Amino acid sequence: MTNALSIKNLSKTYDTGLTALNGVDLDIRRGEILALLGPNGAGKTTLISIVCGLVNPSTGTVAVEGHDIIQDYRKARALIGLVPQELHTETFETVWDTVSYSRGLFGKKPAPQLVEQILKDLSLFEKKDSKIMALSGGMKRRVMIAKALAHEPRILFLDEPTAGVDVELRKDMWRLVKRLRDTGVTIILTTHYIEEAEEIADRVGVINRGRLLLVEDKAELMRKLGQKQLVLELQKPLEQLPEALSDYALELSDGGTRITYHYDTQATRTGIASLLAALAGAGVTVKDLDTEQRSLEDIFVSLVVEESQ
Numbered sequence: 580m581t582n583a584l585s586i587k588n589l590s591k592t593y594d595t596g597l598t599a600l601n602g603v604d605l606d607i608r609r610g611e612i613l614a615l616l617g618p619n620g621a622g623k624t625t626l627i628s629i630v631c632g633l634v635n636p637s638t639g640t641v642a643v644e645g646h647d648i649i650q651d652y653r654k655a656r657a658l659i660g661l662v663p664q665e666l667h668t669e670t671f672e673t674v675w676d677t678v679s680y681s682r683g684l685f686g687k688k689p690a691p692q693l694v695e696q697i698l699k700d701l702s703l704f705e706k707k708d709s710k711i712m713a714l715s716g717g718m719k720r721r722v723m724i725a726k727a728l729a730h731e732p733r734i735l736f737l738d739e740p741t742a743g744v745d746v747e748l749r750k751d752m753w754r755l756v757k758r759l760r761d762t763g764v765t766i767i768l769t770t771h772y773i774e775e776a777e778e779i780a781d782r783v784g785v786i787n788r789g790r791l792l793l794v795e796d797k798a799e800l801m802r803k804l805g806q807k808q809l810v811l812e813l814q815k816p817l818e819q820l821p822e823a824l825s826d827y828a829l830e831l832s833d834g835g836t837r838i839t840y841h842y843d844t845q846a847t848r849t850g851i852a853s854l855l856a857a858l859a860g861a862g863v864t865v866k867d868l869d870t871e872q873r874s875l876e877d878i879f880v881s882l883v884v885e886e887s888q
């Protein structure tokens with residue numbers, strides 16, 4: 580089966596000379612939720628805009644279910660639904676009309692039953708006759724999703740779906756995205772929020788300064804890089820680490836009162852028991868100890884920092 584999306588060597592240099600995307604290769608499988616994580620200006624929106632035909636690439640190719648986005652633009656575009664970052668809808672129109680109109684834009688025949696279902700799925704049906712301007716911000720966001728779904732796309736792009744959204748609505752949005760995926764829609768969302776990627780993505784891509792630094796199954800990523808750290812609070816501050824502990828990669832911090840030890844939870848031996856014995860042997864008394872799991876956030880920060888050095 581062809582991939583939902585196949586992106587090869589995609590680059591974009593804007594007229595200003597700024598390279599927003601640099602040699603991106605990415606295959607997106609059908610029916611997955613891929614979260615593209617990256618700081619401001621990383622190139623996420625540029626990537627989406629190229630796939631949706633809003634921006635021309637400088638190099639590279641994109642195929643949507645095998646259809647090239649330039650040679651076979653109409654077919655490729657019809658397979659995609661886009662929920663842009665900014666909310667822009669015709670404020671005087673009703674919910675029903677604006678969603679039905681979006682379907683018509685793709686040359687699809689009216690399908691009132693389908694529009695009804697979409698509005699029901701998004702808890703908007705009671706508002707079908709309301710004018711957009713009379714809706715709350717969260718409802719307007721859902722109207723944007725309804726519009727993007729009206730022509731029955733197989734791939735849905737959500738550009739920062741939960742930016743500036745409160746916690747409750749964010750959770751609603753996550754439930755909705757999972758439901759859509761369960762109906763077979765492939766979903767690509769961009770986000771600044773690591774917990775969002777952690778919560779709903781099947782795979783996570785990290786993008787920074789136009790480069791795709793990593794694409795990994797979320798579970799695999801968490802497992803591979805899922806290290807823990809052991810934090811030891813010392814009874815008395817140390818000026819430096821005793822020679823006897825030089826075999827362990829330890830960090831001394833907080834005025835010599837704290838030792839941090841990183842270890843791999845997957846390893847057969849974590850080295851904790853021997854470390855504690857070595858500490859006791861060196862006359863270091865531990866007051867308290869704690870372990871912390873490395874999160875996707877730590878992984879993200881270390882990747883982005885590494886790249887900027």
Ligand SMILES: Nc1ncnc2c1ncn2[C@@H]1O[C@H](COP(=O)(O)OP(=O)(O)OP(=O)(O)O)[C@@H](O)[C@H]1O
Pocket residue numbers: 593594595597598599617618619620621622623624625626
């Ligand atoms: N039309 C344009 N002309 C020139 N430069 C642009 C244009 N659009 C975007 N850029 C620049 O390209 C870079 C990538 O922008 P892009 O919007 O793709 O990033 P992003 O990852 O979506 O960021 P954010 O999270 O802030 O939305 C930025 O430096 C931006 O200023």
